[in-house]
Amino acid sequence: MNEATAKLVKDAIKGDRDSYGILIQNYTGFIYTMALRMTQDHHMAEDLCQETFIKGWIKLKSLKKHEAFPGWIATIARRTSLNAIDKRNRKKEVGEEESALENLNPTLPPSYSPARVILEEAIYRLSLRDRQLITLSYFQELSSDEVAKIMDISAGTVRVSLMRAREKLKTILKGKENELLT
Amino acid sequence: MNSLPDNRLEATIDQLLASSVSPGSEPEGLHIGSMPSRPEFQWMYVLYALVGLSISGFLIVQWLLGQHLEEIDYIHLFSLNGITALFSGVSSVTLATLFGLAAAGSLILPEKLKFMYRTL
Numbered sequence: 283m284n285e286a287t288a289k290l291v292k293d294a295i296k297g298d299r300d301s302y303g304i305l306i307q308n309y310t311g312f313i314y315t316m317a318l319r320m321t322q323d324h325h326m327a328e329d330l331c332q333e334t335f336i337k338g339w340i341k342l343k344s345l346k347k348h349e350a351f352p353g354w355i356a357t358i359a360r361r362t363s364l365n366a367i368d369k370r371n372r373k374k375e376v377g378e379e380e381s382a383l384e385n386l387n388p389t390l391p392p393s394y395s396p397a398r399v400i401l402e403e404a405i406y407r408l409s410l411r412d413r414q415l416i417t418l419s420y421f422q423e424l425s426s427d428e429v430a431k432i433m434d435i436s437a438g439t440v441r442v443s444l445m446r447a448r449e450k451l452k453t454i455l456k457g458k459e460n461e462l463l464t
Numbered sequence: 465m466n467s468l469p470d471n472r473l474e475a476t477i478d479q480l481l482a483s484s485v486s487p488g489s490e491p492e493g494l495h496i497g498s499m500p501s502r503p504e505f506q507w508m509y510v511l512y513a514l515v516g517l518s519i520s521g522f523l524i525v526q527w528l529l530g531q532h533l534e535e536i537d538y539i540h541l542f543s544l545n546g547i548t549a550l551f552s553g554v555s556s557v558t559l560a561t562l563f564g565l566a567a568a569g570s571l572i573l574p575e576k577l578k579f580m581y582r583t584l
Contacts, residue, residue: 314489
């Protein structure tokens, strides 16, 4: 997988839009979920997803280790989302009550299955840091060292925090096994 | 020790979490638009700058050739006295201000660069 990704990145750096298109296809699910869990807003997550891939396309030449693309694009997505959250919070502070009310309830895409909705609603009850950790750690292509680098914390903290976040999630979802399996 | 339902719940959560970030997990209808053109290095500006410098250089050389440079006493001009005379008009306050500004700049610049890096 890493070699294939590295090859696609190499070609995309040379300007091959089709290769970057395949990278987008492979990572949209991950990047969208990351943005959704951070912002808790489906529409905002869609925009952030687009913004992340555009930033990635423009800055791709600066990526020296081609196989490190997943962690690199996740870092861009995280920073872009954090900036968007910051901007939204500032808007709320200056009294845009309408948008503040809009974001009290997290919005999810209508196409999600009932099990996915239950899972996402449970994840929303975790802290912003735990939501990021859970999302990054379950992405197969990232090691705990890479997650630590993205989150700017130690690998040990990642492991301990992830364990705690999973426990919290388990407590929230206790008794919903059957609904989750549907 | 975990009980059997606990294990089942954990396994279900793990499975759902992994599939929620896998390729194809994005919502239906989510489409990433086409990518813009990458900003290219402006080679024409480099060319303009080179042409401008060449013309300026040519004009300066022409002007210098007309200044009878062979009559200038270079040994005196580049002597210690000649160089220190250049600074005679600069007060110690001015030098201290310049040093202060340079020090403040060197302190602020790395922070600014870090901030720019974080915002990218």
